[in-house]
Amino acid sequence: MCGITGIISNDIALGSLSSLHAMTDAIQHRGPDDCGYYETTDEQGRFVGMGHRRLSIIDVDSGKQPISNEDETVFLVFNGEIYNFQELRATLVDKGHVFKTLSDSEVIVHAYEEYGEQCVSHFRGMFAFAIWDDVKKTLYLARDRFGKKPLFYTARNDSLLFSSEIKSFNAVLDLRDEINAGVIPDYLAYRYVPGPDTLYNDIYKLSPGTYATYCNGLLQEHSYYLPPDRNRCGSNATDDEAVEKFLSILRESVKLRMISDVPFGAFLSGGIDSTAIVALMSEISSYPAKTFSVGFDESNYSELKYAETVAKHFGTDHHELTVTHEELIEHLPALIRFRDAPVSEPSDIPIYLLALEAGKSVKMVLTGEGSDEILGGYPKHVFERYAKYYQLVPKAVRHLLIEPMVKALPYKFRRAKTALCTLGIEDPTERLPRWFGALSSSDTERLLATGYGRMAASNKPSPFLVDKEASALRKILYFDQTSWLPDNLLERGDRMTMAASIEARMPFMDHHLAEYASTLPDRFRVRGRTTKWILREAMKGLVPDEILSRPKVGFRLPVNEWFRGPMKDYLYENLMGADSISKGFYKKVFLKKVLDEHIAGRQNNEKILWTLLNLELWLKESQR
Numbered sequence: 001m002c003g004i005t006g007i008i009s010n011d012i013a014l015g016s017l018s019s020l021h022a023m024t025d026a027i028q029h030r031g032p033d034d035c036g037y038y039e040t041t042d043e044q045g046r047f048v049g050m051g052h053r054r055l056s057i058i059d060v061d062s063g064k065q066p067i068s069n070e071d072e073t074v075f076l077v078f079n080g081e082i083y084n085f086q087e088l089r090a091t092l093v094d095k096g097h098v099f100k101t102l103s104d105s106e107v108i109v110h111a112y113e114e115y116g117e118q119c120v121s122h123f124r125g126m127f128a129f130a131i132w133d134d135v136k137k138t139l140y141l142a143r144d145r146f147g148k149k150p151l152f153y154t155a156r157n158d159s160l161l162f163s164s165e166i167k168s169f170n171a172v173l174d175l176r177d178e179i180n181a182g183v184i185p186d187y188l189a190y191r192y193v194p195g196p197d198t199l200y201n202d203i204y205k206l207s208p209g210t211y212a213t214y215c216n217g218l219l220q221e222h223s224y225y226l227p228p229d230r231n232r233c234g235s236n237a238t239d240d241e242a243v244e245k246f247l248s249i250l251r252e253s254v255k256l257r258m259i260s261d262v263p264f265g266a267f268l269s270g271g272i273d274s275t276a277i278v279a280l281m282s283e284i285s286s287y288p289a290k291t292f293s294v295g296f297d298e299s300n301y302s303e304l305k306y307a308e309t310v311a312k313h314f315g316t317d318h319h320e321l322t323v324t325h326e327e328l329i330e331h332l333p334a335l336i337r338f339r340d341a342p343v344s345e346p347s348d349i350p351i352y353l354l355a356l357e358a359g360k361s362v363k364m365v366l367t368g369e370g371s372d373e374i375l376g377g378y379p380k381h382v383f384e385r386y387a388k389y390y391q392l393v394p395k396a397v398r399h400l401l402i403e404p405m406v407k408a409l410p411y412k413f414r415r416a417k418t419a420l421c422t423l424g425i426e427d428p429t430e431r432l433p434r435w436f437g438a439l440s441s442s443d444t445e446r447l448l449a450t451g452y453g454r455m456a457a458s459n460k461p462s463p464f465l466v467d468k469e470a471s472a473l474r475k476i477l478y479f480d481q482t483s484w485l486p487d488n489l490l491e492r493g494d495r496m497t498m499a500a501s502i503e504a505r506m507p508f509m510d511h512h513l514a515e516y517a518s519t520l521p522d523r524f525r526v527r528g529r530t531t532k533w534i535l536r537e538a539m540k541g542l543v544p545d546e547i548l549s550r551p552k553v554g555f556r557l558p559v560n561e562w563f564r565g566p567m568k569d570y571l572y573e574n575l576m577g578a579d580s581i582s583k584g585f586y587k588k589v590f591l592k593k594v595l596d597e598h599i600a601g602r603q604n605n606e607k608i609l610w611t612l613l614n615l616e617l618w619l620k621e622s623q624r
Contacts, residue, residue: 003030015047024051063103080127147208147486265290270306273368342614
């Protein structure tokens with residue numbers, strides 16, 4: 001796990017080793033163990049440089065980067081892990097390739113030599129990497145299938161810069177006046193900026209499942225992978241056959257991710273996903289797993305008792321952490337700097353603090369991330385199937401009678417409120433983001449001041465292009481896998497763990513597992529009101545029954561209560577105070593209404609308020 005940077009430029013100030021060093025130093029937290037650089041020129045005489053920060057996990061002694069082939073015509077900087085590198089290495093040796101290290105990094109170099117641009121199709125893992133081909137004078141960039149590892153780029157003034165994090169660009173470019181106000185409506189709708197855009201002008205994410213080439217000033221992107229849920233299923237497996245096959249792939253996925261030359265552990269929430277990972281780790285290893293859990297003083301939100309049950313069941317070396325609202329306020333600005341964007345989920349803070357705690361004894365953790373988006377684990381995956389039926393109710397009845405009544409329900413009915421107010425949205429391009437989003441399009445229009453129209457999305461890879469005959473479940477899973485996961489949850493997981501200089505591996509995000517799940521009929525994922533059915537069946541007899549039968553809780557912080565109590569003044573000061581930057585974006589009457597409704601307990605507007613607060617804090621950080 002590492003950080004990568006690069007520059008191609010003929011600008012005297014930008015195209016230099018000192019600029020490359022500045023970009024690479026800006027992401028030192030991603031790789032505190034070592035650094036390395038490569039420089040040359042292209043056919044036009046422009047400076048070509050690549051930088052690397054290393055967090056040593058595999059082949060600690062000799063796996064340094066940049067790394068090259070035998071005749072030094074191909075150079076690589078790489079962030080991530082290739083889990084099938086040993087198998088690939090053996091294949092490449094048989095084809096005559098000569099290796100000088102035992103690292104997974106060198107496998108990428110020789111795979112590029114052997115398979116060219118299609119080398120990415122041979123990798124099983126998480127990765128973002130850059131290759132300079134000195135023969136073709138071409139830069140090759142690639143990102144893994146689901147976007148587990150980040151890669152940003154900006155092309156301007158006949159220069160190209162790339163990095164694992166946007167802060168590298170800020171080290172050599174002045175981005176203070178580069179705010180991309182055009183994506184603010186999308187940010188308010190999704191709670192994150194959908195890729196490939198960012199909150200900065202002309203800075204983009206390389207899309208998941210995409211590689212790009214840059215030669216003679218021309219950048220060309222090519223998609224090599226789309227999540228398989230965009231198509232209809234084709235399996236006729238029995239329940240027993242499907243469960244057995246699924247468990248076999250998941251067990252292999254966990255085992256591959258336990259390959260490490262340094263100590264590792266697991267994040268344990270007490271839910272079925274992380275418990276399944278810990279169960280299989282304990283089955284595979286003869287040593288007790290190290291587990292790390294986080295909770296809160298507010299018992300309704302804390303899952304520590306369930307995590308403790310799991311830890312005792314498997315005899316793990318268990319560590320616990322409790323987070324308070326003071327720590328949220330203390331760390332939020334720093335985490336916005338680490339993320340280079342607003343923190344879309346309050347859970348970023350406890351994940352970061354948990355990563356710091358884990359970093360005291362391990363350098364890598366396994367997590368349960370991605371299970372819900374691959375296997376159908378959220379209540380929305382149950383509710384979405386009823387959208388077409390609810391929409392048969394006349395629109396006037398829904399909008400004028402049902403939805404106002406639902407909105408007036410107490411907070412404890414929050415899921416029912418969300419469901420009924422979302423199911424009535426007929427346009428899927430608005431409905432699917434709305435399940436977890438902050439503001440509807442109508443509320444966005446009421447909030448934003450004149451001049452902030454919705455951004456055209458014609459330049460984006462669509463997360464809605466699925467087989468017309470695909471089921472409602474597969475359509476929403478495809479959206480999750482192409483938007484919610486890479487642009488929010490996976491970005492969170494990467495930034496918060498790398499900010500603490502540890503690596504996170506996600507067995508449920510294995511593309512073999514996702515592809516197998518996609519071949520199965522919907523009932524293997526959501527059966528009646530039971531989510532992740534196949535995982536629950538596979539774990540019977542392996543994990544405690546009380547964990548299997550637990551309803552999904554979600555990793556939630558008591559922000560609702562904190563905003564009404566100890567964080568109330570902090571909220572008002574940032575959103576409506578004299579120093580607020582973002583208040584000029586909004587109509588004051590609507591903003592005050594949203595704040596007052598929440599404080600008075602008439603509505604739970606925590607999602608909206610969290611989204612607005614983080615935009616304000618990000619704006620302040622971006623102007624420093």
